[in-house]
Structure formats: structure tokens, C-alpha cells
Amino acid sequence: MTRILPLALLALFPAAALADHPLTIENCGRTVTLAEPPANVVSIGQSTTEILYALGAEDRMAGTALWFNAVLPRHADADAGVPRIADNMPSFESVVNRRPGLVVTMFEWMIGAQGVVGRPEQFADLGIPVYVMPTDCAAKDNTVGADGTREADFDIETLYASVDQMARMMGLGDRGRALQADLRARQAAAVDRARGLDLPDASAVVWFSSAHLEVDPYVAGARGIPAWMLDQLGLRNVVQSDEEWPTVGWESIARADPSVIVIARMDRRRFPADDHEAKLDFLRSDPVTSRMTAVREDRIVILDAEAMHAGLRMFDGLEALTEAMAGLAP
Known part of the structure; x- marks a missing residue:
């Protein structure tokens, strides 16, 4: 017809x-x-x-x-x-x-x-x-x-x-x-560079935000987008929940002592911890988080929040994480 x-x-x-x-x-x-x-x-x-x-x-x-x-x-x-x-x-x-x-x-x-x-x-x-x-x-x-x-x-x-x-x-x-x-070419290039760094025991936690800074943070679960990014680059996610963004206590995260802490930077302001500067202040002043190796050695990577979602900025995030990982190499 x-x-x-x-x-x-x-x-x-x-x-x-x-x-x-x-x-x-x-x-x-x-x-x-x-x-x-x-x-x-x-x-x-x-x-x-x-x-x-x-x-x-x-x-x-x-x-x-x-x-x-x-x-x-x-x-x-x-x-x-x-x-x-x-x-x-x-x-x-x-x-x-x-x-x-x-x-x-x-x-x-x-x-x-x-x-x-x-x-x-x-x-x-x-x-x-x-x-x-x-x-x-x-x-x-x-x-x-x-x-x-x-x-x-x-x-x-x-x-x-x-x-x-x-x-x-x-x-x-x-x-x-x-x-x-x-996008496929950018993914392959970032993965090749990260894998070439040979960091067999590197780990990370990804902090998106918190309803209040005094309560457990929203962090990336084990099966979502940030976890995929970490896995692609050879970083182990210390959070094992299947929830997309579970709340996990800082005491548990501190016990895992990740090599890197990734925090979200955003212009959105629904929660106090949407402000990445508030996140940084908390990490450096809280009695639990301030003792974490990543905080003491300033291994904190700041990514746009949108880089933690499935979209074009994921690839910016892969590249930024790869650049940060190069600083961990011996």
C-alpha cells in the first residue's frame, strides 16, 4: 500500500x-x-x-x-x-x-x-x-x-x-x-589504558548523594552502571548490594577501605550532599571517614553525576576514572 x-x-x-x-x-x-x-x-x-x-x-x-x-x-x-x-x-x-x-x-x-x-x-x-x-x-x-x-x-x-x-x-x-x-572506540581506548596500568587489587566506592550528611549515603550497587564502569577498568566495587543505589553505612565502607572514593558533582539540589564540596568536607572531618586511606591520601575522584548514569557522559566518566587510576600506579 x-x-x-x-x-x-x-x-x-x-x-x-x-x-x-x-x-x-x-x-x-x-x-x-x-x-x-x-x-x-x-x-x-x-x-x-x-x-x-x-x-x-x-x-x-x-x-x-x-x-x-x-x-x-x-x-x-x-x-x-x-x-x-x-x-x-x-x-x-x-x-x-x-x-x-x-x-x-x-x-x-x-x-x-x-x-x-x-x-x-x-x-x-x-x-x-x-x-x-x-x-x-x-x-x-x-x-x-x-x-x-x-x-x-x-x-x-x-x-x-x-x-x-x-x-x-x-x-x-x-x-x-x-x-x-x-562511543565504542572511546570505551575500548579507556579500557585498554586502564588494564595496562596493572592494578590487581584496586577497589572503589561510588557516593552519589545522601538524604542528610548524618545518615548512610546512597552508593553504587554491585550490578548498576558505576559498577560496570569500575569492572571495565579493573576496579573492584566494595559494595555488593543488587540495589541500584543502596544506602550503606560508613562504618562498613571504612572497613572495606577502598583504594579510591568516587563522588558525584551535580547542579541539582534535592539533598545537602548533592553539593560535592559538602561531601568533601564530610569525608575529611567525620571521625570514621577521615581515617580511610583514600581520604588521608587524597584519592578522591570527582565525577559529574550524569557520568554515573547510562548515557553519553558515561564515556567521559570512564576516561576520567582511567586518568585518576594512572595516579595509583606504582
Whole structure:
């Protein structure tokens, strides 16, 4: 059957860009179907937003939300032309008021069975398709724990699949393949350099934030994204919980005495420990943490919080960690 496309779409996309459409993608237990590339997308999450910017899709973005860090400098011009709906969690109404043809999100806890923004069915009732990055739902139960529990180790291929699927949804498959190739090359280079350092007993803990500095911190679990990064580089995660970001007492962490402490730097301010300077002050003044080898020897690595999520900044994080590991080499 011959498809008759609206003239506006024919003007926006060359024939090659429309080759994948109509497009159907199996996504987090649901089916996402797009008759044509969407002309207006809302992105809830910095990872999805920066992937879209890297694909050159900013001219078709109707809004963004949920930011942990300032936008990457190379995407500053693109971001300047896209409305910021909310720095943190947007409301359902604020998203649908942008009249999106597609909503994408990095976290199922944003849009899912218990979504704080809404459930997929709510968007479907309005004819709005929703896409969740597979990085947050593949082999993961998001109904257990504050940020979900991993049922298997994070698989980097789910990130590459996210890039591919988002690119094809936007009618930009070629750009998606080029972006994947660049990311794979960066991953391989960082891993090769880190493995060449020969640090057989190096270990780490990754501190994201804390509800209060006086309580147990949120640290990276054994099967999530930061744990994958550490494993790739030959660092052992001292935290063994399957939860994505469990709370673990400093006494337990101090007993493990990791070689390196990785802390998140973010512009978000939900908790006092979102401020990385507050983290540093705590580590150096608390009677337990101040005695840890990594604190005494200043082996503290500061990474953007977004580098600890599945997205483009993961690769910046791999490279920064590799650089820090070089300082541990004898």
C-alpha cells in the first residue's frame, strides 16, 4: 500500500530518513509505534536529552526536564533553543501541554507503573507514545528499592540499543550508527589504558548523594552502571548490594577501605550532599571517614553525576576514572 505523507513531513525529512517508518519497537514490556518521525519530542532526563542533541535533533524538541549537571558545552547552543520544562521532575500536565509526538525518558520511575510523572497508559490515552531507555528496565525490577534492583549486571549493549532506537525513531539511523561507533572506540581506548596500568587489587566506592550528611549515603550497587564502569577498568566495587543505589553505612565502607572514593558533582539540589564540596568536607572531618586511606591520601575522584548514569557522559566518566587510576600506579 502506498503511504501518503503530509507535505510538512516530506519537507522535514529526506526519503532515506523515512525508510524505517512506520516503526515498531519493543520497549520495556510495551510496544512503541511511530507512523513517522516525531516533529516534537519531550525528553525527561539528561541522558535522553544529550543523546538527542548528539544526533542533531534539537530542532524537533519541545522541552526537557530532569537535569543533574549543566549541559555539555558542545551542546550549549542546541540546548539554548529548547524550552526547559523543569530542572527536576516535571508534572504530567506540563509535559502534555507541550503537545509532544513522543516522550522519551531515561528512568522508568519517571514514566512507568509507578511513574512520578505519569504512567504510559495516561500518555497513551492522549495518543502520545512513550519510550524508556532499555538501560533502566532490562533485567531490572523498578518496583524494589528506591531506584530499583538489578537482576543481572548492567549490559552496555542496552545503551547502544538506546542510541540506535532513538536515532531510528527520529529518522536519523545513520547518525545513530556513527555515534555508536565513536562511543565504542572511546570505551575500548579507556579500557585498554586502564588494564595496562596493572592494578590487581584496586577497589572503589561510588557516593552519589545522601538524604542528610548524618545518615548512610546512597552508593553504587554491585550490578548498576558505576559498577560496570569500575569492572571495565579493573576496579573492584566494595559494595555488593543488587540495589541500584543502596544506602550503606560508613562504618562498613571504612572497613572495606577502598583504594579510591568516587563522588558525584551535580547542579541539582534535592539533598545537602548533592553539593560535592559538602561531601568533601564530610569525608575529611567525620571521625570514621577521615581515617580511610583514600581520604588521608587524597584519592578522591570527582565525577559529574550524569557520568554515573547510562548515557553519553558515561564515556567521559570512564576516561576520567582511567586518568585518576594512572595516579595509583606504582
